[in-house]
Amino acid sequence: MLEILSYGFMQRAFLVALLISVIAPCIGMVIVLKRLSNIGDAASHSALAGVAFGLAFGINPIAGAVIFAVIAVLSIEGLRKAFGRYSELSTTVVMSAGVGLTALFSGFIKSSGANLNSFLFGSIVAVSSFELTLTVGLCIVVFAASMLLYKELFFITFDEEAAKLAGVPVKAVNFVFMLLTAFTVSIASRTVGALMISSLLVLPVTCAMTFSKSYLKTLIYSIMFALFFTSVGLASSAALDLKPSGAIVIIGVITLIVLMIINRNKK
Amino acid sequence: MNNILEVRNLDFEYYDGVVLRNVSFSLEKGDFLGIIGANGTGKSTLLKLILGLLPCRSEQITLFGTDRTEFNELSKIGYVSQKSNSFNSDFPATVQEVVSANLYSQIGFLCRAEKKHRVMCEKAIAAVGLEDCKNKQIGKLSGGQQQRAFIARTLVNNPELIILDEPTVGVDAPSVEVITKIIADLNSKGITVIMTNHDTHSLISLANKLLVLSEDGCASFYDKKKLSEYKLTRICEGLEGHNHA
Numbered sequence: 005m006l007e008i009l010s011y012g013f014m015q016r017a018f019l020v021a022l023l024i025s026v027i028a029p030c031i032g033m034v035i036v037l038k039r040l041s042n043i044g045d046a047a048s049h050s051a052l053a054g055v056a057f058g059l060a061f062g063i064n065p066i067a068g069a070v071i072f073a074v075i076a077v078l079s080i081e082g083l084r085k086a087f088g089r090y091s092e093l094s095t096t097v098v099m100s101a102g103v104g105l106t107a108l109f110s111g112f113i114k115s116s117g118a119n120l121n122s123f124l125f126g127s128i129v130a131v132s133s134f135e136l137t138l139t140v141g142l143c144i145v146v147f148a149a150s151m152l153l154y155k156e157l158f159f160i161t162f163d164e165e166a167a168k169l170a171g172v173p174v175k176a177v178n179f180v181f182m183l184l185t186a187f188t189v190s191i192a193s194r195t196v197g198a199l200m201i202s203s204l205l206v207l208p209v210t211c212a213m214t215f216s217k218s219y220l221k222t223l224i225y226s227i228m229f230a231l232f233f234t235s236v237g238l239a240s241s242a243a244l245d246l247k248p249s250g251a252i253v254i255i256g257v258i259t260l261i262v263l264m265i266i267n268r269n270k271k
Numbered sequence: 272m273n274n275i276l277e278v279r280n281l282d283f284e285y286y287d288g289v290v291l292r293n294v295s296f297s298l299e300k301g302d303f304l305g306i307i308g309a310n311g312t313g314k315s316t317l318l319k320l321i322l323g324l325l326p327c328r329s330e331q332i333t334l335f336g337t338d339r340t341e342f343n344e345l346s347k348i349g350y351v352s353q354k355s356n357s358f359n360s361d362f363p364a365t366v367q368e369v370v371s372a373n374l375y376s377q378i379g380f381l382c383r384a385e386k387k388h389r390v391m392c393e394k395a396i397a398a399v400g401l402e403d404c405k406n407k408q409i410g411k412l413s414g415g416q417q418q419r420a421f422i423a424r425t426l427v428n429n430p431e432l433i434i435l436d437e438p439t440v441g442v443d444a445p446s447v448e449v450i451t452k453i454i455a456d457l458n459s460k461g462i463t464v465i466m467t468n469h470d471t472h473s474l475i476s477l478a479n480k481l482l483v484l485s486e487d488g489c490a491s492f493y494d495k496k497k498l499s500e501y502k503l504t505r506i507c508e509g510l511e512g513h514n515h516a
């Protein structure tokens with residue numbers, strides 16, 4: 005089974021998957037703890053619209069995804085204020101727009117549409133070298149920013165009012181975080197697929213939270229879980245000829261169920 | 272100028288009506304102000320105005336001699352909000368992590384905590400007697416222990432003014448006593464305290480200044496020393512502060 009690693013595309017796939025496994029929990033922690041998981045969904049569906057736009061009009065799909073995802077998260081923030089008491093509707097509206105635009109743009113894609121399909125469920129083994137460079141670059145940006153902003157993000161996530169009182173630039177940090185979310189979702193749409201990104205953001209963190217008591221340890225365990233899901237998922241998909249993104253997510257779900265059963269028996 | 276806080280002719284309204292009308296009072300270093308008033312009379316609103324969480328006009332509030340609108344020595348003020356223990360109880364964060372987060376104003380944006388910051392955090396946790404719980408998940412502590420952790424969180428910055436909004440709500444009786452003692456001790460060390468509490472009786476016994484808010488938005492400010500026994504009893508029973516506008 006190890007000989008598959010000698011193929012260049014497989015090495016690339018592994019590298020990209022491992023990088024995303026490191027950054028997804030960094031973003032996922034805040035998303036889960038602030039109960040924002042639907043923002044991940046809205047951003048990923050908008051990223052998909054960007055992919056469709058890119059494929060239809062000859063722009064690199066990942067670049068298209070980044071642009072659309074950034075516009076999406078910024079619109080969510082803008083609309084949130086406009087909707088006042090129904091602010092959670094802003095995510096739904098942006099997600100609808102994302103789905104609608106994907107459908108519209110996909111009508112302009114000349115080839116069979118198999119390409120868009122590869123973004124729905126991911127196509128980790130088809131990563132080109134330009135995409136690899138873009139992915140590595142964005143991963144470094146997201147990881148570095150989440151480490152630099154670690155204590156600010158923790159404070160805001162736990163208690164935004166207290167963070168504001170302590171002088172944390174809450175609005176600016178939230179804005180940067182939204183951009184990081186958009187980046188993560190866009191690059192992950194290529195590998196795990198737009199429909200599965202939310203699960204990669206949420207599952208490792210949820211698994212870690214079943215037993216970890218501290219924020220720092222939860223983050224570290226989440227990264228370990230994400231690395232475990234993707235490496236086992238990729239290896240088993242190669243060995244058993246499964247779709248990699250599906251294998252990754254299903255392994256995450258199985259792990260979570262096992263942890264929850266263990267946890268229940270402990271009580 | 273020994274005045275820690277001065278409030279002058281403060282008015283405030285949300286979209287749907289006046290909450291505070293022409294409120295004035297001032298506090299000196301070491302004062303303990305008890306804010307008394309029925310539900311919805313604007314106690315929390317007044318605290319948020321002082322903290323700058325709600326906007327006020329210049330010259331209405333002066334903190335440590337500086338106008339509220341220009342005040343930025345955030346670490347001088349500690350705040351335990353009314354809803355501080357209503358966070359998600361599954362949140363993975365230890366007491367130590369929560370307490371040290373508030374060192375932000377001393378560490379600064381993007382900087383890392385140093386050893387001295389860790390020492391300050393330990394000291395604050397010890398001041399509320401939570402040494403044994405410092406590595407426990409905060410959501411899994413009792414209500415009283417959580418409130419003590421939130422008091423410790425304000426203490427890391429050695430504040431000169433502590434604002435507590437119902438710090439003993441939803442806390443069992445023995446813990447109420449522990450928390451009350453911690454607050455009284457802080458006050459006896461010269462820290463100015465502003466506190467609201469549904470238990471008017473205990474609040475009056477702790478405080479030396481009283482602010483009674485009434486439903487029409489008006490407030491009466493009293494120095495406890497100068498109050499007659501009769502008046503004190505009436506305040507305690509909630510008879511004072513209504514319909515005297």
Ligand SMILES: Nc1ncnc2c1ncn2[C@@H]1O[C@H](COP(=O)(O)OP(=O)(O)OP(=O)(O)O)[C@@H](O)[C@H]1O
Binds near residue numbers: 290
């Ligand atoms: N964000 C808000 N928007 C609109 N009205 C508000 C808001 N917050 C409070 N109010 C209203 O202002 C009034 C004062 O509220 P506040 O929370 O200050 O009262 P309180 O004295 O602290 O009450 P409690 O004893 O219940 O804590 C209430 O009538 C309340 O409904």
Ligand SMILES: [Mg+2]
Binds near residue numbers: 315
């Ligand atoms: Mg209140």
